[in-house]
Amino acid sequence: MRAWYTLPRMVFLKSLIISFSMFSAIPMPRVGWNERNMRYMLCAFPLVGAVIGIAAASWAAFVVFAQTVLLKNIGKEIAALGFVLIPVIITGKIHIDGFMDTCDAVGSRAERERKLDIMKDPHCGSFAVVSCALYFLAQYALSCRIFGDVIDGGRKFENQWQMLQHFFPLAPMFVSSRLLSAFAVSTFPIAKNSGLLRTFADASAKRFTAAWCGIWFALHSLLSSIALGLPATAATAAQIAVFVLYYFGSRHHFGGITGDTAGAFVQISELASLLAVAGAYIFF
Template identity: 30%
Template sequence: MKSFITALQFLTRIHVKEQPDLTVEDFGRSTKFFPLVGVLLGLIYMLVTWCLVAVFGWANFVTTILVLLPVLMTGGLLLDGYMDTADGVFSARSRERKLEIMKDSRVGAFGVIALVSLMMMNWSVLRDIKLVLIMTALFVMPVIGRMAMVMVIAFFPYARPEGMGKAFSDMADKKTVALAAITTLVFVVPWGQAAIAALAAGLGFAWLLGAWLTSKLGGLTGDTYGAVETLTETMVLLVFWVTSWIPGGLHILWR
């Protein structure tokens, strides 16, 4: 329970209790519960979606709220890592300089461009997903995204000799991956073939992104973990967007 609450309060704005004496090992042990935090977020996204659509219908305003909801629930933690990663990776500097840029608290031009592009993509894709698929997509999205984060934490080296992200990397053993994977499968597979396709595409994309970032940085960092999670969520939405418009896509989802 302590590890789950640690994961919950680290990854979201949901505050359950004070934890003044946490160690880096406590944070590392919480990694296995990342997908379970995604389950809770997915339930919140579904509930908010149902309420908004019941009141306003499937309006542009509702889509905007749903795009902003993950930012509000996480406090922008993962987006911050995504922007820092964009600033560093696209800087065309040496590996060492890229890592220095990523540690800078200031956001550069590449980070701003990356954020705006991501928000535009998420809004457009979410807007074009069939209404019947929206709640399914929003539920599995944070689960798959956080499973992707666990995967890259466990299987790719850490780029720095120290740092917050290293605690997660050091503690992510086979048991961590197994528990996270079981949680993900239990909560994603029952939603049907489209959800399974989103899981496969999301994890495949996350692996390729992790490998590419490792080739650029010599490993991953806490910032790149956020980037992987953020972009994997967009990949999940893209799979549901494709499912919405291919012939027989709705039948595939519910079969």
């Protein structure tokens, strides 16, 4: 007979596996997708962002190592491309899919019900293609700007540690975007009575998830701002602004959030963070 204290840990572990199975391309063992095992999957969702953040930081460390120890200039273009591809590879493009579907629906300027139907359509429209291209162009350009400070000597650094610190404000955004997304699923109105998002929301412990994600977002933002300074603070402010727009925009266009809008929020909030960090380095 299992001890009483092992049960919550087993449930959270299974929720963690389900979360990584759904929101990442990382291979996971099979567990039953039932209401009990899915109870804390949204609480585990930010850990996917932690893996992306660690991978992004590792890539930045490699860039610094190549620049200073190997004396090889890999070019800001290659460095930026690696940074752009890391989230796409780890997530398996699930959030990009939601972003594209949302852009198609919003771009149609149709009635609310028609917009919801467009998001369910498996075909890819012109608004989705153009929006996706613009998104990656913007992400790539901003990443080039930040990596260029190190590779092209845009800023003066005294040692390798200062170089690496230049990239640190980028890593937390992958966690905070998912904390806010999970908080939204637990608190925002949901547009449809069916679908994966409704299943996840109904199976999750909503009050616990909202409290968990809200507290961790506050702590995460505070510690990031203290440790990493103005760029991290600007990134947090940008994500909060996108979060507010997400609430009103989703209600206006769809009557609430959907799985696709949740993916779109993750992508847009991370792009806004990247823009904020780049802006902080340019103007301050």
